[in-house]
Amino acid sequence: MIQDFADWLVYGLFGLSAETPLGVAVNFFFYDTIKILILLFFISALMGIINAYFPIERLRNYLVTHKMYGLQYVLASIFGAITPFCSCSSIPLFIGFVKGGIPLGVTFAFLITSPLVNEVAVAMFLGSFGLKVTLIYVISGILLGVIGGFVLGRMHLSSYLSDWVKQIQASSSAQAGEWEKDHTTFIKRLPVIVRDAWKIVSGVLIYILIGIGIGALMHGFVPEGFFEQYMSKDNWLAIPLSVILAVPMYANAAGIVPVIEVFVAKGIPMGTAIAFMMAVVGLSLPEATLLKKVMTWRLIAIFFGTVAFFIILSGYLFNFVL
Amino acid sequence: MEIKVLGPGCAKCKTTYNVIEKVIKENNLDVKLTKVDDIMEMVSYNIMMTPAVVVDEVVKMKGQVPTESDVKKLLGIG
Numbered sequence: 001m002i003q004d005f006a007d008w009l010v011y012g013l014f015g016l017s018a019e020t021p022l023g024v025a026v027n028f029f030f031y032d033t034i035k036i037l038i039l040l041f042f043i044s045a046l047m048g049i050i051n052a053y054f055p056i057e058r059l060r061n062y063l064v065t066h067k068m069y070g071l072q073y074v075l076a077s078i079f080g081a082i083t084p085f086c087s088c089s090s091i092p093l094f095i096g097f098v099k100g101g102i103p104l105g106v107t108f109a110f111l112i113t114s115p116l117v118n119e120v121a122v123a124m125f126l127g128s129f130g131l132k133v134t135l136i137y138v139i140s141g142i143l144l145g146v147i148g149g150f151v152l153g154r155m156h157l158s159s160y161l162s163d164w165v166k167q168i169q170a171s172s173s174a175q176a177g178e179w180e181k182d183h184t185t186f187i188k189r190l191p192v193i194v195r196d197a198w199k200i201v202s203g204v205l206i207y208i209l210i211g212i213g214i215g216a217l218m219h220g221f222v223p224e225g226f227f228e229q230y231m232s233k234d235n236w237l238a239i240p241l242s243v244i245l246a247v248p249m250y251a252n253a254a255g256i257v258p259v260i261e262v263f264v265a266k267g268i269p270m271g272t273a274i275a276f277m278m279a280v281v282g283l284s285l286p287e288a289t290l291l292k293k294v295m296t297w298r299l300i301a302i303f304f305g306t307v308a309f310f311i312i313l314s315g316y317l318f319n320f321v322l
Numbered sequence: 323m324e325i326k327v328l329g330p331g332c333a334k335c336k337t338t339y340n341v342i343e344k345v346i347k348e349n350n351l352d353v354k355l356t357k358v359d360d361i362m363e364m365v366s367y368n369i370m371m372t373p374a375v376v377v378d379e380v381v382k383m384k385g386q387v388p389t390e391s392d393v394k395k396l397l398g399i400g
Contacts, residue, residue: 056370056371056385057370060370089370089371089372089385091330092330092361092364092369092372093370093371095361096365096368096369099365099368164362168365196386199387290330293361294361
């Protein structure tokens, strides 16, 4: 349906030819933009609904008051996936967890998944790569948080926290903070949820347009299989290299996925592309500087190193499986 | 009345501050509005999501940017 509209608009109304690179590029641009905006709006609204019923305070109280024999990593990671991520919220969240006496590893599980799996990334993946790849991305993002958090939890890293955080940790109490129950009905909440979803869409719109614009140009003008010669599956160095390249790159999922989509279409293996994506959105230097307020550089390095290591591993795994 | 906007200085926190400032100015209200970007102070309010809006030391909103009508409600004029 959207494709029909894009065809009508570009080949009919604009009179561009489907045979020319320009026609292909413009068509790709309109088709992808419309599809992704619709998806993003609905997924944001869905996440908003889930969030209205499972606020983060509820997770914290649950983790503080229940013993779960390892399941807490899974829960924290899943919650990280459904909470809308804002890099500036990561510090208060971190402190909130530490204050409640929640183990550092569980906190890390949340911190790893939260930027990795978010409404924007899911919508972009769904629009660009389809359901199967999106599910793989989401599930591996959650697993990455679970495993990464567990491994980091085993390393006894408390001594590398900032001094004032250590004090908070020492005086942490396992009592659940008060969590005022909100009895607003669903119908009353809906306008706010829709409004917030719209805000998310309009907030990333410009990045989506830029990303799809670059993607469209490459789609029209770069020949098929162009990248294959540089980044084939047999090139074992490709994954670690693209992950390391990705860390200093700070882009949000909205801008980067349309470009990755074209990379894949032109011959880059899926696993390499996903690993690159994960490193771009999951590990960023601005986040590291924010974390400096609660951690020593050494702990940030260990944190990033561990996550990068597991992203590289999953890249190999995807290339092997997909 | 005293309002504090808690947030480490991200875009959402700035928007929140601006929305509240606008409502106060437009309605000529006698409200003391401050920005809190010190994490220690933020933590003392027990919030986990920013931006948060604190009215007379009570956390009224967290994790979202209020609209002008939300702010008017908080100020008791909406």
